[in-house]
Amino acid sequence: MSLTRKLRRLQPHLLRVTGILVSLCMLSLLIASSVDWDPAYRFTYSWLEYTDADGSPEAVCNCSAILQGDDQVLEHTKLLTFTKDFKKRVQIPDEYYINATQDCRKFKLSRKYITFPLSEEEDNFPLAYSMVVHHKVQNFERLLRAIYAPQNVYCVHVDKKAKDSVFAAIMAITSCFPNVFMVSRPVDVVYAAWPRVQADLNCMADLYNASTTWKYFINLCGQDFPLKTNLEIVRSLRSLNGKNSMESEQMPSGKKWRVERAQRIVDGQIQDTGQTKSPAPFNLPIMSGNAYIVVNRGYVRSVLEDSQILALIEWAKDTYSPDEFLWATIQRMPHVPGSLWPSAKYDQTDMTAIARLVKWAWHEGSEGLLEAVYPVCHGNHVRSICVYGVGDLQWMIGQHHLFANKFDTDMDPIAIYCLEKYLRHKALSS
Structure with a gap:
């Protein structure tokens, strides 16, 4: 029998197999997009988890013990952050981001960005973010990764007087994402003056015109970090029933x-x-x-x-x-x-609003001090604001706020790493 005749006889069987494969693909897509997500399917996202084998210098720390407030582990971790060798190993230069983003697919895979909605609930409730940055690209990139979701939209404002390497690195990062863009009209930001507001206003306008579907606007700076997963943020905002939340x-x-x-x-x-x-x-x-x-x-x-x-x-x-x-x-x-x-x-304080958790030096106090608003800072103070350390994490994750300020990889990168790891695990397992 000729090869041509054999192929003709096999054609109906091939079409049937093809149909079965297509049906299976469609079924898997329907399962993946269903409202009630079965945790059994979460194992397929294991490659998105942050693990001790990722090669991160911070992975030497026991984040579980840190988040549980283990005094011995906290003391060891604090000492580690003071060593010059550790500080040098955890720092990522601006040039890394410029080079790494030459291949956007590889960059997003290696940095473990979540590039698909984790639930239909999140997909149906997109958010808009303004991010005002002037330095510390590593802080910015880790913040973006922590809050990134493909259904959201992000406007990034880089101060006009930022270093060329900062601008180039952040522009390179944003170019890898279709829903992340640089502000159309950057300004020279001046501390405590009008241009700080203008930066957010310009992003507000760009975001408003960029998409008609987002539900809430949240503004951030480069030293903020989330205390909630995207799903938890969505549910907190839905519970506002259209109200705003701020001090x-x-x-x-x-x-x-x-x-x-x-x-x-x-x-x-x-x-x-x-x-x-x-x-x-x-x-x-x-x-x-x-x-x-x-x-x-x-x-x-x-x-x-x-x-x-x-x-x-x-x-x-x-x-x-x-x-x-x-x-x-x-x-x-x-x-x-x-x-x-x-x-x-109707007055609302920063502690009753959900927008931002900030520890001011004059409101801190030791445990048992009734006048204190919150526990003492376990990091350092900059302009009377606590730059968080690992010792602050256990208290922070129990608060209702969506974000906290300030974090700094130069001062305590382990605080950010453990919070990242904690949030990623919650996002993939909820």
Whole structure:
């Protein structure tokens, strides 16, 4: 029998086998995209786990014992972070990211980015992130990896005065992801001055125009890190029922000078002009808050389009640290989606909001001290803010906040590594 005749006789069988294979593929896709995810299928994601065999210098530490607050392990870990050899081994230079991202597929695989939605619940609730960065590329990349999901959208603002290697490395990283982009209008950020707000505003506008599907906006800086998985963040936001969450309180008398005296930028620093400002437009009550917020899409639309808010923005441009009152004030304008009434009854502190966990030096105290808001910092302080150490982790993961500030790979990379490992395990096993 000729080869041609044999192939003709086999053709129906081949078509049947092909049909079976296609059906099996479709069935596997339906299983993978179902609402009720069977934990039995999670074994296929084991390659995404952070393991001690990954070659990370931090893997020598016992993260489980650290998260349980084992004093002996914590002391050993602290001593390790002080050694020059360890500090040198954990640092990743900017050039690594520039070179590694020449092959984006290999970069995402080696860095274990989660490039598919882990659940339909997350896929149906996309988020928008603004990330304002000026240095420490390693911090930024580890933050991006921790919060990355393909259904979300990310705008990255790099300070115009950042080092060339920082800009090049971050641009190289963002170029590997279709849903991560550099802001269209970067600014020269000045501490405690208007450009810090403008950086977020520019990302807000880009994110609003980039996608119509995201539900909530969250702004971050390069030294933030999540305390929750993406699924936990989604569920926390869904439970808000459309409300926003941020610190927003009556302005303390000691801070009122910030909005009463005009400021200007001179040689990259903010200076008091000595001139008195006019009252806020529309007799708006100016509230006190912080730079970091969790807000719905309607809030962002109001910031970009509402005439009263646009007037408030113009008025705020010559104030001191406008990021610490602008969002909080907008949050108390009753017509803004997800807002609260301006009455003091609706005041919300940073500890009751979910946006950001920050330890201020003057609120810390030892266990048993009733006046303390939280335990003492186990890391270092920068501008009176705790830069977290491994000893802070056990307390932190029990809080309801979505993110915490500050983390620094230069000071305690193990704190970030153990938090990364803890979150990744939760994300893949939940």
